[in-house]
Amino acid sequence: MRIDVISLFPDMFGVVRDSGVTGRAHNQGIWALHAWNPRDFTHDIHRTVDDRPYGGGPGMVMLAEPLKQTLQTIRTQRGTTSVDNAPVILLSPVGKRFDQSLAARLANSAGAIFVCGRYEGVDQRFIDGYVDEQWSLGDFVLSGGEIAALAMIDAAVRLMPGALNHGDSSLQDSFQDSISGLLDSPHYTRPELLWDQPVPPVLLSGNHASIARWRREQSLALTSKNRPDLLEHARHLGLLTKSDEKFLDSLKT
Ligand code: 4FV
8 A cells, every 4th residue: 555645744754654553564565655745846946835815815825736746746656557546635624524434445445645735725726636535634724734644544554454463453443333333442451450440350350251241331331421423323334232222221221
C-alpha cells in the first residue's frame, strides 16, 4: 500500500513514517509513504503557492496549478509499475466523516494520494478537476489537512496484516463493525491492587468464557451510556444477541 501526501509541511509526516506501530510497519515495507511539497512545483522566484481570494474576504487560497503539477508527477511515479487507480483525497471539513470503515477500506486498498490544504482552502477548480473524494476528520477547523491525514494513515496502517504485533488485537478495537461495532471494554494490567482498587476478579479467574462475557457486558454498558447511536447501529447490523438485549434491559431497571 502506497500513500502519497501533498503538503506545504511534508516533514510533519515523519511522525507516522518513523515512529510506533506505523513506523515499524513502514520499515518492514508493509506500506510506503512519499511526501511532496507543491512549492517544489512552482516556477516563480517567490515559489508562490497561494493568493488572495476572488470576491474578497480574509486569508489566502491555495493555487491550483502547483497542486496539479505535483499530482501529475505523483501519478507518473506511481503509474510506473501498475495502472494506478489510487484515489485523490482532499482533507476538508466539507468531506465524508472519517470512521473505522473508511480506515479498513484504505488498509485493504492500493493506497491513496492525500491533498493537505492550508490557508482558507484550495482553488475549487483543482477540486472539481482532480479530487476524487473529500474526507473530514471531524466537525472542527484545523489550520491544515496534515493532522487529519496523519490520523487517517495511522488508523489504516495499524489494520494492515503484520502491522500490529499479534495480529488479532485490532479485532478487539472499538468500532470494529465486523466484530462488535461497540466501544472497547476497560483494560487492566499490573499491579493487581492499586490505590486500594483491585482488578475485577473475573479477569484473574482464567475462565475465558466469563472473561469474554464480562468484557461484552462492559462494552454494552459503556456504549449504551456514551454512544447510544453506535448501539442502535450495532442493533441495526444484527450484531446484538438475545443475551445482549437481556443484559441491556437489566441496565434499565
Ligand atoms: C479538516 C478537517 C480541516 C480547513 C481549511 C485546513 C482545514 C484549512 N481537514 N478534516 N476538519 N481542514 O479543518 O480534514 O486549509
